[in-house]
Amino acid sequence: MPADPLDRNLSGHVAIVTGAGSGIGRATAIAFAEAGAHVLGVGRREAPLNETAAAHDNIDVLAIDICGEGAPAKVVSTAVGRWGRLDHLINNAGATAVMPLAETNKQTIVDLLALNVVAPSLLAHEALPHLRRTSGSIINLSSTYGHRPMAGGAHYSATKAAVEQMTRSWALELAGEGVRVNSVAPGPTRTDVMLHAGLTPEAAEDMYAYERDRIPTHHIASADEVAYWILRMADPAGRHATGQVITVDGGLELI
Ligand SMILES: NC(=O)c1ccc[n+]([C@@H]2O[C@H](COP(=O)([O-])OP(=O)(O)OC[C@H]3O[C@@H](n4cnc5c(N)ncnc54)[C@H](OP(=O)(O)O)[C@@H]3O)[C@@H](O)[C@H]2O)c1
Incomplete structure (x- = not known):
């Protein structure tokens, strides 16, 4: 569900959305643009x-590997150079991996940490001076499995647990300066994330069917349904909430 077109509460704001070429990141980029950012x-x-940029005139794009040397600084300087300020950093780019302990390998752990933990940390570090000026916000994407165990996905789950603890720690550290830090933790959401993790389309469908049965609402989220909450967490009217993890998973975390 895109932002209400009448809702222009982010007019004049500038947002960075990582992973904006697909899934939740694309829906988030469009929702923020529709809200005026x-x-x-x-x-x-x-x-x-x-393709994401074609969806709205307010969206510019930068093709870069955020794990690359110097990339976080380049991302932030591109946004600030283009629009003169930065209000929101949406650390959305991330990956998952199906990796039971018996099949654990070092490279997968290193890659998950680099993308899900190190890159968002360095992006937040680079963004901070600009967010201090605008009383801005950081929103980090976690997962239901950032606070629930995931059999066969321990290291993915561990990176998202790290994201949640960074969220709370940075929120406490920065509260006095007016910079808010929150997380949105989706449950299973229909995107290409499982294909990007190497599952076949059939295996991904099997996984969604299994999860749909378990989710109390029996619904697999769309990317727009998650983007709705990311946008809400950025709303300046909600400025009293910081250090929070809002789970958007149809009640999966409750079971
Ligand atoms: N879908 C779910 O069920 C679900 C559930 C819980 C949490 N999440 C979280 O939600 C976030 C978005 O997931 P999604 O489902 O939308 O996944 P997705 O469709 O796979 O999107 C991930 C995006 O990240 C980008 N990306 C990956 N590596 C990158 C890198 N090194 N540098 C720059 N960009 C990179 C990818 O684009 P390129 O390949 O072009 O770089 C892609 O657009 C992730 O943090 C994920 O862990 C998803």
């Missing part, structure tokens, strides 16, 4: 980013 959408592949 200028958006820098970031990802590695240019073609999907350009």
Whole structure:
């Protein structure tokens, strides 16, 4: 569900959305643009980013690997150079991995940490001086499995637990300066994330069917339904909430 077009509460704001070429990141970039923000959408592949940019005039894109040397500084300086300020950093780019302990390998752990923990940390570090000026906000994407165990996905789950603890710790550290830090933790959401993790389309469908049975609302979220909450967490009218993890999973975390 895109933002209500009458709701222009982010007019004049500038947001960086990582992973904006697909899934939740694309829906978030569009929702922020519809709410009046200028958006820098970031990802590695240019073609999907350009499709996101085509959805709204307020979206510019930057094709870059956020794990690359110097990339976080380049992302932030591109947004600030283009629009002169930064109000919101949406640390959305992330990956999952199905990796039971018996199949654990070092490279997968290193890659998950680099994308899900190190890159968002360095982006937040680079963004901070600008967010201090605007009393801005950071929104980090976690997962239901950031606070629930995930059999066969321990390291993914661990990276999202790290995201949640960084969220709370940075929120406490920055509260006195007016910078808010929150997380949105989706449950299973229909995107290409499982294909990007190497599952076949059939295996991904099986997984969604299994999760749909378990989720109390028996609904797999769309990317727009998650973007709705990311946008709400950025709303300046909600400025008294910081250090929170809002779970958007149809009640999955409750079971
Ligand atoms: N879908 C779910 O069920 C679900 C559930 C819970 C949490 N989440 C979280 O929600 C977030 C978004 O997930 P999604 O489902 O929308 O996944 P997705 O469709 O796979 O999107 C991930 C995005 O991140 C970008 N990305 C990956 N590596 C990158 C890198 N090194 N540098 C820059 N960009 C990179 C990808 O674009 P390129 O490949 O072009 O770089 C892609 O657009 C993730 O943090 C994920 O963990 C998703």
